[in-house]
Amino acid sequence: MQENVTVISGVHYKTGEPVTISVEDGIIKGIRQQSPEDADHSLPLIGPGLVDLQINGYSGTDFNTVPLQDRTVEKVTRALWKEGVTSYYPTVITNGDDEICQALQTIAHACKSDSVSDAGVAGIHLEGPFISKEDGPRGAHGASYVKAPNWSLFQRWQEAAEGRIKIITLSPEWPEAARFIERCVEQGVTVSIGHTAATEEQIAEAVRAGARMSTHLGNGAHLTLPRHPNYLWEQLSQDGLAACVIADGFHLPDSVLKVVLRTKGERALLVSDAVYLSGMEPGAYKSHIGGSIVLTPEGRLHIADNPKLLAGSVQLLPHAIYHLVRRGLAGLGEAWDMASVRPAAFMDLPSQQGLAVGAPADLVVFVQAENRIFIQQTYKAGKQVFSV
Incomplete structure (x- = not known):
């Protein structure tokens, strides 16, 4: 895989389905829904x-x-x-x-x-x-x-x-x-x-x-x-x-x-x-x-x-x-x-495109727990700018 490609996996914040998002040069290049046999619903959520x-x-x-x-x-x-x-x-x-x-x-x-x-x-x-x-x-x-x-x-x-x-x-x-x-x-x-x-x-x-x-x-x-x-x-x-x-x-x-x-x-x-x-x-x-x-x-x-x-x-x-x-x-x-x-x-x-191919890769990986939302990772233009 090319070095400038980032792969992020998580549960889609709207569909509830596990997805794998590929990011290249700050842009979402692909969104692949995980196959039923490989789907991991324990993953954190991912949203725009x-x-x-x-x-x-x-x-x-x-x-x-x-x-x-x-x-x-x-x-x-x-x-x-x-x-x-x-x-x-x-x-x-x-x-x-x-x-x-x-x-x-x-x-x-x-x-x-x-x-x-x-x-x-x-x-x-x-x-x-x-x-x-x-x-x-x-x-x-x-x-x-x-x-x-x-x-x-x-x-x-x-x-x-x-x-x-x-x-x-x-x-x-x-x-x-x-x-x-x-x-x-x-x-x-x-x-x-x-x-x-x-x-x-x-x-x-x-x-x-x-x-x-x-x-x-x-x-x-x-x-x-x-x-x-x-x-x-x-x-x-x-x-x-x-x-x-x-x-x-x-x-x-x-x-x-x-x-x-x-x-x-x-x-x-x-x-x-x-x-x-x-x-x-x-x-x-x-x-x-x-x-x-x-x-x-x-x-x-x-x-x-x-x-x-x-x-x-x-x-x-x-x-x-x-x-x-x-x-x-x-x-x-x-x-x-x-x-x-x-x-x-x-x-x-x-960024109005949200989670869509061709959209800027401004992404948030998060979980819901203890009566609040916890941000685990933040990506700005495909670059990870925050991680717990």
């Missing part, structure tokens, strides 16, 4: 690499603590391999104009100068500052930095990012929002509605202008809403909007997750919204966006002086996948797709 559309940091490393260092991007990219994440969107959130610019510039520079970062970073997600000023919808974002959509400012940031801003979360409640959305769409930037107090008419107008996603739907909202209409029902009812959800067991109750999955179907996506405290010990911490925050032993992150308000998530995509499976909300195949091929297809990434 996970794609996270919203991640703020990991294991003490934060994309929103400035000045950001080039090594930060590489450090997070490598660390995420052990979570099965092969592509992700570093998320830069509401902050001062210059701070946002510096973070974007550093991420772009890191990707340009480092092959690891460039391979893992599919784009940048800018979450804010063009969001709602209201308490509740604003979430943990600093009120002093929130502002109306500003095209000149966004162009400055996009230039600093060298065109890598691929997703922007905003609220369409601003009078300037519709035209701003149209301009983003013209530049190939996906517009996502989030941290919003918009009316149903404003949301509908945003969809007509080209918005096509909801950021962590059901969170970043008022604690109490009118029965109907409200901005959650309106986003659920808009067929043109995909819905990202955080399925960590804290952000949304199972009933809401079930409604989103049933309503959105193939357009239901998983995100982690993980912050830098993911992987850290429980305790009290300081955050530049939320001030004093608390990470509980159960893995819930909330604002210290208002435990009802969450301050992000510390759970990664494998946790969310298993939560959906364990609670009977989705089968393993569907839940895994929600965190891999679906977001990849939504953002038109090559």
Whole structure:
């Protein structure tokens, strides 16, 4: 066998059948179902690499603590391999104009100068500052930095990012929002509605202008809403909007997750919204966006002086996948797709092909045990980048 050919055996995550995958030059060249007499159902599972559309940091490393260092991007990219994440969107959130610019510039520079970062970073997600000023919808974002959509400012940031801003979360409640959305769409930037107090008419107008996603739907909202209409029902009812959800067991109750999955179907996506405290010990911490925050032993992150308000998530995509499976909300195949091929297809990434001949060999070998998913191996473009 040629030296540049890698052979990986495992149980297909959707079919449940043992398969042998051959990889050459970073591409899946063949998928062979094992014969009945040779089939080994005790093998670990194998699925496509996970794609996270919203991640703020990991294991003490934060994309929103400035000045950001080039090594930060590489450090997070490598660390995420052990979570099965092969592509992700570093998320830069509401902050001062210059701070946002510096973070974007550093991420772009890191990707340009480092092959690891460039391979893992599919784009940048800018979450804010063009969001709602209201308490509740604003979430943990600093009120002093929130502002109306500003095209000149966004162009400055996009230039600093060298065109890598691929997703922007905003609220369409601003009078300037519709035209701003149209301009983003013209530049190939996906517009996502989030941290919003918009009316149903404003949301509908945003969809007509080209918005096509909801950021962590059901969170970043008022604690109490009118029965109907409200901005959650309106986003659920808009067929043109995909819905990202955080399925960590804290952000949304199972009933809401079930409604989103049933309503959105193939357009239901998983995100982690993980912050830098993911992987850290429980305790009290300081955050530049939320001030004093608390990470509980159960893995819930909330604002210290208002435990009802969450301050992000510390759970990664494998946790969310298993939560959906364990609670009977989705089968393993569907839940895994929600965190891999679906977001990849939504953002038109090559990895949207999943486990298919000709697809990039972004693969994850894993097992389900002890009420969680354990990642055993991760492959990026056919190269093993993580192994237990």
